[in-house]
Amino acid sequence: MSERVNVKKKTSAPAEASTVSSAKADAALPSLGPKEMLRWAWTQLTSMRTALFLLLLLAVAAVPGSLFPQRPANPSVVTQYIKDHPDYGKLLDTLQLYDVYSSVWFSAIYLLLFISLIGCVVPRAIAHYKAMRSQPPRTPKRLSRLPEYGTLIIPADAGIPASDAIRSAAGVLKKRGYRVEVRDDDGARPSLGAERGFMKEVGNLVFHTSLIGVLVSVAIGGLFGYSGQRILVEGDTFVNTLVGYDQFTPGTNFQSSQLQPYSVQLDKFDITFDRESQGKFGQPIDFSAAVTTKENPDAPAKKETLKVNDPITLGGTSIYLTGNGYAPVVTIRDGDGNVAMQGPVVAKLQGDNYYSSVVIKVPDAKPEQLGFQGFFLPTAFVTDQGVSFSGDPELFNPQLSLNSYYGDLGLDSGAPQNVFEIDVKDLTPLNARNLDAGGITLAPGSTYTLPDGKGSISFDGVKRYVGVDIHHNPGQLYALIFALLAVAGLILSLYVNRRRAWVRTGMHEDGRTMVEYGLLARGEDHRLAGEAAAVRKLLADEWNLDGGGQQGSGHQSQQTPSSLDDNGAGTPTPAGPAGPDKDQ
Amino acid sequence: MPFGINETMGQYSELFMLLAAGTYTVAFIAFAWDLAKSSKALHAIDLKAAQAGEPAKVPAAAGVGSRAASGVDGPADRAERPSSSASGPAAGGGVVTAGADMKYAAERRAPARVAVALTILGAVIHGAGVVTRALGAGRVPWGNMYEFLTTGAFVAIAVFLLVLIRRDLRFLGTFVVGLAIIMLVAASVAYWTPVGHLVPALQSYWLIIHVSIAVLSSALFTLTFAMSALQLVQSHRQKTVAAGGEDKLRFMRLVPSALSLENLSYRINAIAFIGWTFTLMFGAIWAEKAWGRFWGWDTKEVWTFVIWVVYAGYLHARATRGWTGTRAAWLSIVGYLCVVFNFTIVNQFFNGLHSYSGL
Numbered sequence: 024m025s026e027r028v029n030v031k032k033k034t035s036a037p038a039e040a041s042t043v044s045s046a047k048a049d050a051a052l053p054s055l056g057p058k059e060m061l062r063w064a065w066t067q068l069t070s071m072r073t074a075l076f077l078l079l080l081l082a083v084a085a086v087p088g089s090l091f092p093q094r095p096a097n098p099s100v101v102t103q104y105i106k107d108h109p110d111y112g113k114l115l116d117t118l119q120l121y122d123v124y125s126s127v128w129f130s131a132i133y134l135l136l137f138i139s140l141i142g143c144v145v146p147r148a149i150a151h152y153k154a155m156r157s158q159p160p161r162t163p164k165r166l167s168r169l170p171e172y173g174t175l176i177i178p179a180d181a182g183i184p185a186s187d188a189i190r191s192a193a194g195v196l197k198k199r200g201y202r203v204e205v206r207d208d209d210g211a212r213p214s215l216g217a218e219r220g221f222m223k224e225v226g227n228l229v230f231h232t233s234l235i236g237v238l239v240s241v242a243i244g245g246l247f248g249y250s251g252q253r254i255l256v257e258g259d260t261f262v263n264t265l266v267g268y269d270q271f272t273p274g275t276n277f278q279s280s281q282l283q284p285y286s287v288q289l290d291k292f293d294i295t296f297d298r299e300s301q302g303k304f305g306q307p308i309d310f311s312a313a314v315t316t317k318e319n320p321d322a323p324a325k326k327e328t329l330k331v332n333d334p335i336t337l338g339g340t341s342i343y344l345t346g347n348g349y350a351p352v353v354t355i356r357d358g359d360g361n362v363a364m365q366g367p368v369v370a371k372l373q374g375d376n377y378y379s380s381v382v383i384k385v386p387d388a389k390p391e392q393l394g395f396q397g398f399f400l401p402t403a404f405v406t407d408q409g410v411s412f413s414g415d416p417e418l419f420n421p422q423l424s425l426n427s428y429y430g431d432l433g434l435d436s437g438a439p440q441n442v443f444e445i446d447v448k449d450l451t452p453l454n455a456r457n458l459d460a461g462g463i464t465l466a467p468g469s470t471y472t473l474p475d476g477k478g479s480i481s482f483d484g485v486k487r488y489v490g491v492d493i494h495h496n497p498g499q500l501y502a503l504i505f506a507l508l509a510v511a512g513l514i515l516s517l518y519v520n521r522r523r524a525w526v527r528t529g530m531h532e533d534g535r536t537m538v539e540y541g542l543l544a545r546g547e548d549h550r551l552a553g554e555a556a557a558v559r560k561l562l563a564d565e566w567n568l569d570g571g572g573q574q575g576s577g578h579q580s581q582q583t584p585s586s587l588d589d590n591g592a593g594t595p596t597p598a599g600p601a602g603p604d605k606d607q
Numbered sequence: 608m609p610f611g612i613n614e615t616m617g618q619y620s621e622l623f624m625l626l627a628a629g630t631y632t633v634a635f636i637a638f639a640w641d642l643a644k645s646s647k648a649l650h651a652i653d654l655k656a657a658q659a660g661e662p663a664k665v666p667a668a669a670g671v672g673s674r675a676a677s678g679v680d681g682p683a684d685r686a687e688r689p690s691s692s693a694s695g696p697a698a699g700g701g702v703v704t705a706g707a708d709m710k711y712a713a714e715r716r717a718p719a720r721v722a723v724a725l726t727i728l729g730a731v732i733h734g735a736g737v738v739t740r741a742l743g744a745g746r747v748p749w750g751n752m753y754e755f756l757t758t759g760a761f762v763a764i765a766v767f768l769l770v771l772i773r774r775d776l777r778f779l780g781t782f783v784v785g786l787a788i789i790m791l792v793a794a795s796v797a798y799w800t801p802v803g804h805l806v807p808a809l810q811s812y813w814l815i816i817h818v819s820i821a822v823l824s825s826a827l828f829t830l831t832f833a834m835s836a837l838q839l840v841q842s843h844r845q846k847t848v849a850a851g852g853e854d855k856l857r858f859m860r861l862v863p864s865a866l867s868l869e870n871l872s873y874r875i876n877a878i879a880f881i882g883w884t885f886t887l888m889f890g891a892i893w894a895e896k897a898w899g900r901f902w903g904w905d906t907k908e909v910w911t912f913v914i915w916v917v918y919a920g921y922l923h924a925r926a927t928r929g930w931t932g933t934r935a936a937w938l939s940i941v942g943y944l945c946v947v948f949n950f951t952i953v954n955q956f957f958n959g960l961h962s963y964s965g966l
């Protein structure tokens with residue numbers, strides 16, 4: 024397979040290699056067979072340019088999801104939006120703009136990106152594995168052409184010959200974390216090649232691979248997870264079975280046997296309101312739900328506190344406090360004088376200070392079914408114009424104000440109905456502000472008798488309710504682990520520097536030992552000069568030379584004061600490539 | 608339970624913010640004066656050089672000139688890019704007088720010194736404002752838009768001053784200080800909020816971790832935005848001058864070469880990207896704690912993700928032939944515009960779970 028060739032090239036510079044080979048493929052395009060076409064497409068897909076393009080495309084594609092309402096988050100808002108925009112609402116739907124993140128086009132982009140990622144990471148991992156096991160590159164002929172270059176001179180009386188010098192230099196570099204190979208150490212011009220910073224590429228590979236891990240973990244969560252919602256009035260108990268949920272969203276591979284039948288009872292729900300600051304007076308500042316939990320029906324009961332930002336974990340799920348409100352307790356008697364309904368009614372938040380809407384359906388009322396619709400106000404105020412509002416979130420002056428209806432509620436047809444809405448189209452109004460009987464206004468403890476002997480309604484008291492979300496996501500922990508790995512890899516990749524160093528020694532005729540060294544960075548490295556200085560100092564200390572900082576010459580230095588190439592004319596030059604290949 | 612509210616502290620805080628904005632304004636003028644004055648001085652040097660019959664517009668630093676002329680910015684030229692050593696301040700007629708390594712040069716720039724001193728003074732007052740705000744509210748001072756802005760401006764200035772210790776980035780002074788003034792003014796005019804408690808959704812130690820890192824990264828992105836914008840101007844200017852055109856923006860000579868700007872902003876962007884990665888992760892962990900799912904494509908999450916991807920694109924661009932230099936700078940700018948958008952428009956006009964802007 025000639026893919027190998029490609030891989031080898033990537034050893035030196037992955038990004039360039041793929042560009043180079045794709046450029047070659049470009050030129051040969053007309054005569055490609057299907058196999059070559061595929062290979063060409065693959066090379067294109069896994070090129071750095073494509074990765075960049077797909078990344079930017081992903082960023083752009085994510086944006087519309089924040090501009091248009093999204094069905095998974097808010098189905099009813101989407102329906103309303105389509106109604107409100109008859110001109111293009113439907114078109115957006117066809118384009119999947121109400122469900123961007125599971126749309127065909129969004130999925131296509133990130134899947135292509137991840138295929139590209141795999142196609143990029145695998146050959147690079149192989150190439151890097153080989154690079155880590157191969158010897159450091161050969162010593163360039165002219166070290167003085169390296170970006171960092173310097174010389175040291177060991178005086179003759181120190182008695183350190185060239186071969187000893189190179190060995191101790193090797194020791195110094197090894198201690199500094201370089202992988203070192205000594206060459207020709209018994210020759211006239213011994214040298215060493217050293218390399219460090221392999222963790223840079225390892226970090227990069229770990230980073231990219233972990234991104235795949237995160238994606239897979241998210242997919243696992245979608246397959247095997249589930250989530251649901253439940254409203255619990257004080258005193259209510261939730262049992263973790265399918266019927267226990269008000270709403271349930273199973274993952275693709277969900278099985279009901281996954282549900283452990285634990286129970287949660289809401290004992291009491293407390294809210295603290297802000298009574299200090301002017302701007303936020305009356306805002307809730309603390310929610311706290313006292314609950315009693317049981318791992319399973321026979322397990323001992325346990326008291327726990329559920330708060331915002333502080334979920335309870337139970338039976339492999341987490342339970343979150345996501346909403347709350349008031350539930351007025353009512354007793355409704357029907358036309359026959361029997362209690363047709365008795366209990367708390369969940370009032371849905373509508374406005375400031377727990378101004379909430381109330382819908383009561385009484386299908387059991389006889390002879391005629393009854394329905395109520397109106398508002399609950401914890402602290403009722405009425406303006407001069409007769410508009411009522413709630414002046415405070417706490418129960419200082421609770422009030423129920425309702426209209427009533429009788430007739431067929433339509434619940435028997437079997438069509439599912441929203442408990443928070445009532446369709447009064449087919450009902451006959453009994454109480455309303457515009458009727459003779461007027462609306463119903465109730466304070467706790469009071470009872471109102473409906474006109475025409477249709478029954479009565481009593482407002483017995485007020486309880487609180489909470490909304491809880493229950494989630495099970497088996498992919499979550501893995502997503503976290505991979506995300507942490509990704510960050511670790513990222514930091515390595517950005518902060519480890521890959522460097523090469525060479526040292527060459529030789530004896531001067533007068534007995535001094537001449538040492539020259541050069542350093543080269545692979546990729547971005549603004550600390551190479553610092554490294555060169557540090558290496559120089561270490562070498563100088565090793566040989567007890569002073570002035571470790573004097574003779575270093577910077578980048579592209581032209582003068583090579585006592586370089587062997589200049590001084591040692593006549594000495595055979597060691598074999599090696601003609602000058603450093605800076606792209607390596 | 609949160610600590611009590613202390614309104615007096617809150618009022619002190621507002622006074623401090625006002626004083627800080629005032630001090631910054633003077634610092635801003637000093638920075639602008641520095642640019643103008645140096646521009647004049649440079650012009651004088653040019654004139655002298657011209658009179659002496661020297662060509663005034665020869666690119667001085669070899670690295671700078673050759674790159675500007677060739678315009679090839681592939682990864683291959685990375686090795687050529689001076690990794691460290693200074694191509695020191697150029698003689699009078701150069702395109703760029705500022706050192707490539709952004710180290711302080713020997714010559715004294717009195718107005719710039721005054722400007723930095725004033726900025727430090729402003730920062731101290733500003734810091735007092737942030738601290739008193741925290742004391743007044745009895746919690747970390749980043750719980751609503753007003754506090755994000757005032758604290759964010761402080762962090763931006765602090766980061767700038769910290770970088771100034773090691774690098775001569777005074778050419779960014781007008782920009783950074785100007786931005787801090789805008790942020791402070793916007794905070795008090797458009798987003799003013801009295802000290803208050805946090806809504807329960809924000810009462811979590813994740814607020815401290817997640818938001819502080821977000822603010823810090825944004826401050827770093829602010830610096831790189833300024834540098835990338837200057838880089839674009841500088842690279843255009845270098846090309847013009849290299850092609851023998853007239854140098855219309857003389858004061859840009861105080862600004863390092865496009866390449867040095869690119870390199871430094873890359874390094875800062877790399878740190879900021881790691882910070883943003885943490886922001887994203889910690890946000891996800893917090894979302895899991897608060898709402899039961901670590902990712903739900905909420906508006907704020909979407910934009911945080913978009914920013915992350917754009918800067919990932921930026922880092923890729925730096926390694927892609929033909930995408931370094933100008934194009935990478937544009938990506939860095941686009942990324943920052945997304946940061947600003949995320950902070951302003953998304954916080955205010957999009958309804959999501961993150962509707963806690965305090966408005």
Ligand code: HEM
Pocket residue numbers: 037038068069070071072074078136137139140141143144226227228230231234512513516517546919922923925926
């Ligand atoms: C999910 C999409 C991707 C993201 C979020 C991403 C992100 C990043 C980031 C943040 C970096 C800089 C830090 C580092 O070096 O580790 C980086 C570097 C790199 N990425 Fe990606 N990447 C993605 C996909 C890809 C793909 C598909 C390829 C292959 C074509 C690729 C190839 C590279 C290479 C070669 C580098 C090193 C660049 C250098 O030498 O500085 N990445 N990536």
